[in-house]
Amino acid sequence: MERDRLLDVVQRLTHLQRLEAESIFIMREVVAECEKPVMLYSIGKDSSVMLHLAMKAFYPAKPPFPVLHVDTTWKFREMIAFREETTARLGLDLIVHVNSDGVRQGINPFSHGSSIYTNVMKTEGLRQALDRHGFDAALGGARRDEEKSRAKERIFSFRSRHHRWDPKNQRPEPWKLYNTRKSKGENIRVFPLSNWTEFDIWQYIYLEKIPVVPLYFAKERPVVRRDGMLIMVDDDRLPLEPGERPEMRKVRFRTLGCYPLTGAIESDADTLPAILDEMARARNSERQGRMIDRDGMGSMERKKLEGYF
Amino acid sequence: MSGDAPGLDAYLRAQEKKDLLRLITCGSVDDGKSTLIGRLLYEGKMLLDDQLDSLKAESARVGTQAGDLDFALLVDGLSAEREQGITIDIAYRFFATDKRKFIVADTPGHEQYTRNMATAASTADLAIILADAHRSSELLTQTRRHSYICSMLGIRHIVLAVNKMDLVQYDHAVFEAYVAKYMAFARELGLTQVECIPISALRGDNVVAPSSQMSWYRGPALLPYLETVDFGRESSTRPLRMPVQWVNRPNADFRGFAGTIASGTVKTSDRIKVLPSGQEATISRIVTQDGDLETAVDAQAVTLVLDREIDVSRGDVICAAGSPVSIADQFAVRVLWMAPEELLPGRTYLMKAGTVTTQATVTALKHKISINTLEHNAAKTLQLNEIGLCNISLGKPIAFEPYAESRDLGSFILIDRITNQTIGMGLIDFALRRASNIHWQNLEISRSARAAQKNQKAAVIWFTGLSGSGKSTIASALEKRLYSLGRHTYVLDGDNVRHGLNRDLGFTDADRIENIRRVAEVARLMVDAGLLVIVSFISPFRNEREAARNLMGEGEFLEVFVDAPLDVCEARDPKGLYKKARRQQLMNFTGIGSPYEAPENPDAHLDTARLSVEAAVDKLLSLLEAKGLTSA
Numbered sequence: 032m033e034r035d036r037l038l039d040v041v042q043r044l045t046h047l048q049r050l051e052a053e054s055i056f057i058m059r060e061v062v063a064e065c066e067k068p069v070m071l072y073s074i075g076k077d078s079s080v081m082l083h084l085a086m087k088a089f090y091p092a093k094p095p096f097p098v099l100h101v102d103t104t105w106k107f108r109e110m111i112a113f114r115e116e117t118t119a120r121l122g123l124d125l126i127v128h129v130n131s132d133g134v135r136q137g138i139n140p141f142s143h144g145s146s147i148y149t150n151v152m153k154t155e156g157l158r159q160a161l162d163r164h165g166f167d168a169a170l171g172g173a174r175r176d177e178e179k180s181r182a183k184e185r186i187f188s189f190r191s192r193h194h195r196w197d198p199k200n201q202r203p204e205p206w207k208l209y210n211t212r213k214s215k216g217e218n219i220r221v222f223p224l225s226n227w228t229e230f231d232i233w234q235y236i237y238l239e240k241i242p243v244v245p246l247y248f249a250k251e252r253p254v255v256r257r258d259g260m261l262i263m264v265d266d267d268r269l270p271l272e273p274g275e276r277p278e279m280r281k282v283r284f285r286t287l288g289c290y291p292l293t294g295a296i297e298s299d300a301d302t303l304p305a306i307l308d309e310m311a312r313a314r315n316s317e318r319q320g321r322m323i324d325r326d327g328m329g330s331m332e333r334k335k336l337e338g339y340f
Numbered sequence: 341m342s343g344d345a346p347g348l349d350a351y352l353r354a355q356e357k358k359d360l361l362r363l364i365t366c367g368s369v370d371d372g373k374s375t376l377i378g379r380l381l382y383e384g385k386m387l388l389d390d391q392l393d394s395l396k397a398e399s400a401r402v403g404t405q406a407g408d409l410d411f412a413l414l415v416d417g418l419s420a421e422r423e424q425g426i427t428i429d430i431a432y433r434f435f436a437t438d439k440r441k442f443i444v445a446d447t448p449g450h451e452q453y454t455r456n457m458a459t460a461a462s463t464a465d466l467a468i469i470l471a472d473a474h475r476s477s478e479l480l481t482q483t484r485r486h487s488y489i490c491s492m493l494g495i496r497h498i499v500l501a502v503n504k505m506d507l508v509q510y511d512h513a514v515f516e517a518y519v520a521k522y523m524a525f526a527r528e529l530g531l532t533q534v535e536c537i538p539i540s541a542l543r544g545d546n547v548v549a550p551s552s553q554m555s556w557y558r559g560p561a562l563l564p565y566l567e568t569v570d571f572g573r574e575s576s577t578r579p580l581r582m583p584v585q586w587v588n589r590p591n592a593d594f595r596g597f598a599g600t601i602a603s604g605t606v607k608t609s610d611r612i613k614v615l616p617s618g619q620e621a622t623i624s625r626i627v628t629q630d631g632d633l634e635t636a637v638d639a640q641a642v643t644l645v646l647d648r649e650i651d652v653s654r655g656d657v658i659c660a661a662g663s664p665v666s667i668a669d670q671f672a673v674r675v676l677w678m679a680p681e682e683l684l685p686g687r688t689y690l691m692k693a694g695t696v697t698t699q700a701t702v703t704a705l706k707h708k709i710s711i712n713t714l715e716h717n718a719a720k721t722l723q724l725n726e727i728g729l730c731n732i733s734l735g736k737p738i739a740f741e742p743y744a745e746s747r748d749l750g751s752f753i754l755i756d757r758i759t760n761q762t763i764g765m766g767l768i769d770f771a772l773r774r775a776s777n778i779h780w781q782n783l784e785i786s787r788s789a790r791a792a793q794k795n796q797k798a799a800v801i802w803f804t805g806l807s808g809s810g811k812s813t814i815a816s817a818l819e820k821r822l823y824s825l826g827r828h829t830y831v832l833d834g835d836n837v838r839h840g841l842n843r844d845l846g847f848t849d850a851d852r853i854e855n856i857r858r859v860a861e862v863a864r865l866m867v868d869a870g871l872l873v874i875v876s877f878i879s880p881f882r883n884e885r886e887a888a889r890n891l892m893g894e895g896e897f898l899e900v901f902v903d904a905p906l907d908v909c910e911a912r913d914p915k916g917l918y919k920k921a922r923r924q925q926l927m928n929f930t931g932i933g934s935p936y937e938a939p940e941n942p943d944a945h946l947d948t949a950r951l952s953v954e955a956a957v958d959k960l961l962s963l964l965e966a967k968g969l970t971s972a
Contacts, residue, residue, distance in 0.1 A: 043359075043637075044637065044639050044640060045356045045357070046355075046356065046358060046359065046360050046441060047356065048640070049360065049639055051641070052600055052639055052640055052641040055600075055641035056585070056600045056641055059585045059586045059598055059599075059641075060585065060695075062586060063585055063586045063654055063695070086629060087628065087629045087630075087641075088598075088641070089588065089598075090627065090628065090629035090643070091588070091590055091594055091596075091627065091629075092588050092589075092590035093590070175432045175434070176432075176433075176434045178417075179414075179415075179417030179431070180417045180418060181417075182415070182417050182431045182432050182433065183417045183418055183429050183430065183431050183432075198418050198420070198428075198429065199418070199420055199428055199429075201429060201456075202761060202762045203455040203456065203458065203459045203678050203753075203762050203765065204459050204762070205458060205459050205462035205463075205751070205753060205765045206462045206463065206747060206748075206751045206765075207463075207748075208692050208693075208751065208752065208753045208765075210692065210753060210755055210760070210761075210762045212690070212755055212760035213760055214760060225432075226432070226434075226443060228434045230355075230436075234352060234355065234356075237352070238352075304348045307348060307352065308348055311351070313388065
């Protein structure tokens with residue numbers, strides 16, 4: 032009898048509801064077990080989803096951690112505006128960290144190359160910020176479907192005192208029993224979106240009406256073509272090469288990073304349904320637009336070893 | 341714009357209705373696991389152009405398929421894996437067909453990485469076990485090991501994919517002979533739902549479509565089978581269990597219990613019971629940011645509000661009042677050992693089960709399981725990747741269910757307290773009833789009352805150091821000084837205790853652990869009695885000293901490192917033991933045949949090569965004074 036009655040009310044959670052619940056569980060586990068967590072906020076679509084999930088996980092409380100943006104000073108202007116608007120709207124405690132050593136040395140993606148630039152402004156910047164504030168756990172929006180070395184990472188990814196990842200010796204992580212124990216100075220990177228795909232992210236943004244940076248939507252924008260990529264001329268710091276002239280094209284971004292390193296795609300998708308429709312037909316992966324992934328085989332793994340999230 | 345909103349909505353709804361199958365590929369090295377996943381992605385047109393381009397380029401540069409696409413490169417994402425051509429850790433790949441979404445975890449075949457395979461298996465609904473038709477005269481050890489782990493972890497659906505059929509000319513007899521051998525083993529393991537499919541991952545036979553090379557095979561190809569197998573779990577129909585993960589208290593007006601429902605459903609006005617405390621209450625609200633719910637189901641992450649104030653904290657389990665879970669502190673468990681250092685019965689580890697973390701000690705290792713024969717063999721320890729049946733005793737009772745009934749409430753990991761590594765994973769088979777028969781006597785005179793009567797605070801001063809470092813001498817001098825100050829003291833000395841209480845123990849690691857465990861328990865009773873206890877034991881292992889510290893209350897344990905270099909101790913050699921050890925007449929002697937782990941942050945560090953006995957005692961007295969232990 033009891034069983035029959037129960038069967039009537041049983042609802043099955045949808046795939047996205049399960050992913051949502053899994054991410055919320057992971058974030059709550061971090062807050063329950065770690066001393067000083069922080070959420071890495073990169074302003075992109077994955078960060079927007081992660082933030083949305085954090086608001087849900089701790090409701091009616093605010094997320095009990097600050098959000099940290101490691102600003103390379105080369106982000107799209109619209110990203111910075113969106114960051115300010117979002118953190119104000121949600122009432123979050125925002126920490127912006129700039130690697131001032133790097134700024135003083137004038138490190139930029141043009142004269143130093145994307146590899147050195149990323150290492151100094153992003154990886155070193157992140158390590159500085161984590162050390163300065165003594166954060167012992169950092170939530171990041173990376174997904175396993177993004178890239179091959181990400182596909183190998185644990186949800187709770189342990190880092191040494193020097194922020195190094197040891198991919199050959201990761202802690203076993205059975206069931207959802209996450210081991211958050213660590214010694215002083217060591218820390219854990221936590222990836223609550225590990226099991227989401229790019230499609231899941233967009234579908235969730237659509238269903239949950241999550242605001243994202245307007246750069247994801249197609250619009251006429253000034254771009255130059257470089258190394259097979261369309262680079263947007265976001266401000267006058269982009270040195271134009273001889274013969275290069277910005278032209279207006281209808282483009283959008285599948286992934287957002289530093290504007291000189293992020294390629295746009297030509298697209299007419301100016302609404303969420305159109306983006307989803309475009310994705311369903313896509314023949315290229317989102318990382319295609321990331322110049323930093325092209326620094327040779329295993330480049331993401333190398334950056335991660337050095338402490339990139 | 342190109343999107344057609346009504347059409348898209350239908351498409352999205354269809355996407356949402358798809359369920360997600362989590363599967364693993366396992367089997368021995370070179371059975372073709374990574375190749376199979378690559379083939380599935382490729383044939384299923386799930387590789388995007390830039391991924392295919394970089395696969396082509398990498399195949400030409402470092403591939404092992406003579407210029408053809410090397411699918412293993414798609415999943416072996418670490419540089420070390422590509423260099424060595426092996427899989428070290430799990431890779432997760434995501435794909436979807438018109439019927440279903442999949443997360444496939446490619447697991448390592450090498451025995452040394454079994455713990456990674458088990459990590460992936462613990463969350464899988466289905467396992468593809470690959471076997472090599474070309475090497476099919478017997479079941480390989482890893483095929484047995486992985487099948488055993490799948491069955492132990494409760495994976496109900498197994499696909500036996502007999503791979504490399506092209507190398508045996510697609511011979512039906514080879515397939516049948518292997519299947520017969522495997523099924524005999526599977527029956528012993530209790531695996532009932534096994535689908536056997538002959539394939540060639542390299543050539544694509546029976547991977548996404550039936551192969552024309554094997555017309556004798558009437559069953560489904562692999563992908564169509566994965567798309568249709570019924571793998572539902574029925575945890576909604578079980579009674580409510582929700583481990584409390586976090587107490588949400590944003591202000592004085594709100595107190596909610598956040599957690600993910602492990603099984604069952606919950607509705608407002610349901611009567612619930614909180615375990616282990618046993619207190620009851622009624623659900624007044626089910627809170628989410630999207631609005632309060634009337635009902636929540638298993639796997640949902642919610643925040644429950646109760647109708648009255650009862651004491652609930654992380655680690656408690658909220659249950660249907662009519663059918664609560666049991667509580668116990670001693671269990672029969674199965675453990676897969678995952679550390680290079682062996683499991684030591686008697687040593688205290690940390691156990692994380694659900695949302696509880698507590699101390700755990702293996703009290704008896706009953707046997708380990710031979711993967712090849714499934715025989716149970718007597719064992720004193722477990723080595724890396726061995727599976728054993730043990731009794732385990734916890735620091736406090738927990739709410740639980742056997743693993744066979746609940747993955748969430750019956751699984752645990754073991755953590756080393758010093759290195760913080762995850763060193764074992766295990767499942768609860770059943771509770772040992774012994775715990776419930778011995779109740780704590782609540783005595784009316786408390787420990788603080790006993791100490792107060794003596795006008796003092798009770799504590800343990802724990803001396804550790806090599807033989808000959810000066811522990812006994814300093815302990816004795818310290819006791820004299822404390823006695824003259826009117827303190828009530830006692831010295832527990834290693835040699836003396838080994839003459840009586842511990843005379844049955846030798847000097848193996850396991851016996852040393854038991855030696856320390858007993859003396860720590862005795863010291864605790866003496867602290868209970870209100871004494872200042874000086875323990876003077878070599879106590880070589882950090883882990884057991886830490887366990888002793890955890891037995892005492894806050895501020896009741898001071899670790900004193902009596903430190904002298906080995907050559908100084910050896911020169912002193914007050915009992916002539918170093919000479920015997922050097923002549924091999926004494927085995928397992930600390931510092932020579934057995935390790936000494938120096939304290940990392942002792943409360944006092946006495947360098948006895950420099951300090952006189954009086955100076956050492958003075959130093960300790962000022963420490964005790966600072967801690968308020970010398971005065972009333």
